[in-house]
Amino acid sequence: MSGSMEFLLWTKGPMFNIAITIFAIGLLVRIAEIVMLGRKKNFAEARAGEWLPGLRTMLTRTVADPGTFQRAPFNVVVGWIWHIGFLIVLLLFLPHIALIESLTGLSWPALPNPIISLVTAVTLVALLATLVHRMTHPVKRRISTVEDYIVWAVVFAVVLTGWLAYYRLVHPYPLILGMHILAAEIMLILLPFTKLTHIFTAFIARWYNGAAFGRKGVQS
Amino acid sequence: MSELTLAQDRTTPQRDATPSELTLERGLAAFRAEVDGPVAAFFSSCVHCGICAQACPFYLETGDPKYTPILKLEPLRRVWENDFTLWGKIKGKLGLQQQVTDEMLTEWEELLYDSCSMCGRCSMVCPVGNDLALMIRKSREGMVQAGHAPEGLIAASVRAIKTGSPMGLQWKTLQVQIEHVQTSSGLRVPVDQEGVEYLVLLSSMEIINFPEYLEAITKIFDHAGVTWTLSTQCFEATNAGIQIGNKDIAAQLVERVVAAAQTLKVPKVISPECGHAFTAIRWEGPNLIGRPYPFRVFHIIEVLDELRASGRIKTEGMETDRLSMHDPCNLARKSGVIDQQRNLMNLVAENFVELKEHGKFQWCCGAGGGVSSNERAEPLKMAAFKRKKAQIEEVNPERMVTMCATCRTQLEEGLEEFNMEIPVVGLTEMIAEHLVEKN
């Protein structure tokens, strides 16, 4: 028997465990690689401490400086929209919270489903916009690799299947729900091996940046 | 520490029968030696968003996407991925690694040198926090060892080591300047004076192009009662080793400064109106020689502002024309000297207008990071200047003020190129002109 329900149970059972294991091992490999390399001792007299500016940059880099915003408004706004949309849907949709709670014991209030579905639709449009931008903007086209398109496809698939599942547009439902979970699991598996790692390492990178500049008296 | 090891190695250079040469293998080893936690974090985090290009005058003014900052770092990225990641090692087993070749480095020489002034603006805007300028600096270490540095910078480095000045300037040239300053100011320029507060360093470009700087500090220090000296042992503050990107050359040049300061037993060293000289001696120097300094380092602007704050500089009269100011990248964004020059401007200028993006978000003049010493980069340097030109046109000042000889030269040449009659002055000179005459 290999019907839609068995497929769903496979994604919720063995495949989930495989994905989360690869994700945990892979991510910790990446973080250990970074942390273990460390930095050399700095002998230059510091103007200021490193920790506070580092922590500040971890937060402040989320918002583009006004000049960059003026020069690349599309890039900045679309990037914000889909990141925020993705996070809202990921963290504030009730089924997702139930999943997180089952793993960590932590939970928080969910947003009403109609808001989630609206945010999802906006996120999908924004993701399409990023693809068009990547394929048309000379800089993005020049620096894009196969990986960029694979990662885009996986992220888009996660959101799209989630949206289709929410509206129950594919029958039978266990099939589309399973596809959504599988897409998310593929994203988890790819995360440590692709640029998706930035979800975690960007904060390390920002800290290093803020610390290096902060040490020299500049809040970066 | 590795720097110490370097220093030891230098004292006992191994010499084979055949002369050693710079090779790809040495280059790759040098790239590898530059990979650390931050580099790994940065490359792990890049999402190819292309925002760094929006901060790069070389991309913005040419429109050529190959000048996207993150793309310039591809050789270092490959070395990191291949040798420092589990994933890269697995790829290696499968034969899927992207290797760094001599051909690649030849192509990247233009990207890493001609089209980057290491201004660090991209490091300020990268959404994931990548310090791209730092990685350009690191990449150049590999490029030099692989024999892929531009001729202009090689020549400057050789001259700096051999003659003490990247422009081949000798003490006797400076001696002529000193005599000229003494005659015109009636003040003595102290040379090789032990136990004074400050050792003053100069840059060759200043000595040649802007001799008024030496006269200005002579007057200001006399006015403020500061004890200082020049050193015949070492007068050059600039560091071609930093610009070409080689620790060995750079460390030797730093050691000369340290030796001179120790000989004269000064507690403080002043870096001149030169951007990279300041970052070289202030931030990189102690790490290049692998030990902290027995003295402190200041930019002349920092010293002047301190004198102003403690009331030791008394000025009279104000500049009345519309003045604007260019922050050197190395001074503002890369060293945190931002408020000081504004305090000084407000002391002597009543019609000071800021460029729109200034301070840590200023735009590079296009000449830094060794671009101005790299003759073949001239067209790119002028292209990059167009960003600065547009900024200047926006506020339409009558004169520009700056505090870096390289920036000043670039501004003068650039404005002339575009037939804009806007003189450029050094801030130190401007302060000197307003000193209250002593009774």
Add this chain to the structure above:
Amino acid sequence: MAAPKTTDQTLGASLRERGVSRRGFMKFCAATASMMALPPSMVPAIAAALEQAKRPSVIWLSFQECTGCTESLTRSHAPSVEDLILDLISLDYHHTLQAAAGDAAERAREQAMHDHAGEYLVIVDGSIPGPRANPGFSTVAGHSNYDMLMETVEHAAAVIAVGSCATFGGLPAAKPNPTGAMSVMDLVKHKPVINVSGCPPIPMVITGVIVHYLTFGRLPELDEYHRPMAFFGQSIHDRCSRRPFYDRGLFAKTFDDEGARLGWCLYELGCKGPTSYNACATMRWNDGTSWPVEAGHPCLGCSEPRFWDAGGFYNAVSVPTSPSGAAVLAAGAVGAIAGGAVAVSAKKETKAALTHRQPVTVEELEAKL
């Protein structure tokens, strides 16, 4: 019904013989049409078809089961079980319901198979220890379930698997499945199999499938699990009275909170309605009195494959079936060690390279000019 009845008699004749009025017959046809979601215009067609239909012989086999399916059937109201047994079919063999016992009962089965070869229907409830399992796990009259099933379906017109054990293996097949239990469709490949899943299935669905077969003379449209679309075409979630609360994001957090009393959605309490296909929400139970979700309990998804092994009954649909935070932590630790090892070895190599690092000399640089 010890003596096998002739099934040559048409259904109409049989009904008239029993004194059923034309009016009563049409009422029955109308109820059947509405149950199968057919338009009222179909009623005359159903009546005409049933009038001419011959009562099929039915052999009911019970294997590894709990008799819950039969219990469910005997509580059917429209059509009632009397209607079913007396009017629509000739139930020639059923352990629980037949009067005959022992050899006589088995003979009745053999007789029916012989008399109506190629025409009789087989209804199965309960799962079957598979061909590789110990045949002694479940036997009837000395025959293993497997042998009896295969022998009986040999000349059947079709097989109707009733209940989740017969359709999907059910509880007996739940991990670790000690009897090697299998479903009817796992074993019967050469005959049409109709699955009426549920634990137990809705009684009207069982009769509805038979009526459909009689009316149209063919099997109803089936879904991927061979379930009739007329009853399993829509999910519990889609027809649930609590659905508007799901759409508005109003969820009961516990069984006795305000939300639960106000009829809010039971998603968080583990309702499997979103992934379950059955007609509970529309047909309801106990003569249309209520059904589990309306009564305040989440749907268990009993009409779906492997519902016993699909994670906790009170875990939300989105929760993995065997989530383990500890396993994730362990995996993370392995990763940290592996990553640390890579970094340390790379760093070591770099340090070694540094000690043998050749400093750049002026001569080397000059050679490049």
